Amino acid sequence: MIEVTALSKTFGRTKAVDHLSFTVRPGVVTGFLGPNGAGKSTTMRMILGLDNPTSGQALIDGRQYASLVRPLTKVGALLDANWVHPNRSARAHLRWMAASNGLPTHRVDEVLDTVGLTSVAGKAVGKFSLGMKQRLGLAGAILGDPEVLLFDEPVNGLDPEGIVWIRQFMQSLASAGRTVFVSSHLLSEMAVTADHLIVIGRGRLIADASTADFIKESTESTVKVRSPRLAELADLLVRNNIRITPTDGALTVHSAPIEQVGDLAGAAGITLHELSGVQGSLEEAFMQLTGDSVEYGGHGLPAGGDPMLPSGTVAPGGGTGGYGPQSGYGPPDRYGPPGGPGTTGTTGPEGQPR
């Protein structure tokens, strides 16, 4: 378990982490989300003893990282996959890590096998692709069979196959009862990987909730309905004071439960070809909650909504224009392709204090 209590870190005039408190529990994957510069890497670095807090504390199973005798047996981390000497082979790199923590050499071959690097174990790491380096970083993280694992942007720059592999890898670690704490910019990926989310903005806690609750509470649920008598159905719903938006041969219903829509259509004898509930996405929930916490950029949509839509209509996905968030809706490109590992200047697993 990781316990962060009133944790703060100031760099000059920048408050990178501001009185942050949360707990990361074992048995589930906990995602760590926040806009660029929110303080995720700094928080992880403090948990790992790589940065000293200005105030507050971060404990791993009740102890500070610095007080752990053989840290790799308690905590494994992947902060920067590029932090490996390029001329060293994968096996030599892991042997060096194992020796420094008093771990048996046979663990090296075991973890190489787990991450699928056995056939290239003798190759210089400098010749590795990013995906292979990420796998090597994960091998280092699990070398000491630790109960607690931290991964900072582990899927950065990976292809879809690599992303799915890492997702399953993290989920299997969690289902074995480990504590898994992972930061990522890829929100759609986090939505299917993490069971629980810690969301921060400008160093402060914004949300600490299950992924399902976070999405449910921060987005609008709508109903999608299709019918061969769409115009009649639209008229019926409007007459019942229900707000709707026409979308691609269907109606999006904003202010009525699915049962009411079905009952009204049924009573009027209107055949339906589709009646389904639509939940918002993690992207929408994230932007809704962190819109004001973005450090750089952030050109929100105008307060009146999307200028491309008629007034009173609703942007697809619950955007602005009469419904949903009216302000602080940042441009999605903030969450686009990440800058790649190393952009936060973090240190690899070997950089952890012994």
Ligand SMILES: Nc1ncnc2c1ncn2[C@@H]1O[C@H](COP(=O)(O)OP(=O)(O)OP(=O)(O)O)[C@@H](O)[C@H]1O
């Ligand atoms: N060593 C440092 N010296 C000065 N400022 C720093 C240092 N490390 C981080 N910061 C600042 O602290 C704030 C938080 O940075 P941090 O890297 O922790 O955020 P992040 O959420 O990990 O961002 P990203 O998602 O972009 O990696 C930023 O304003 C950053 O510029």
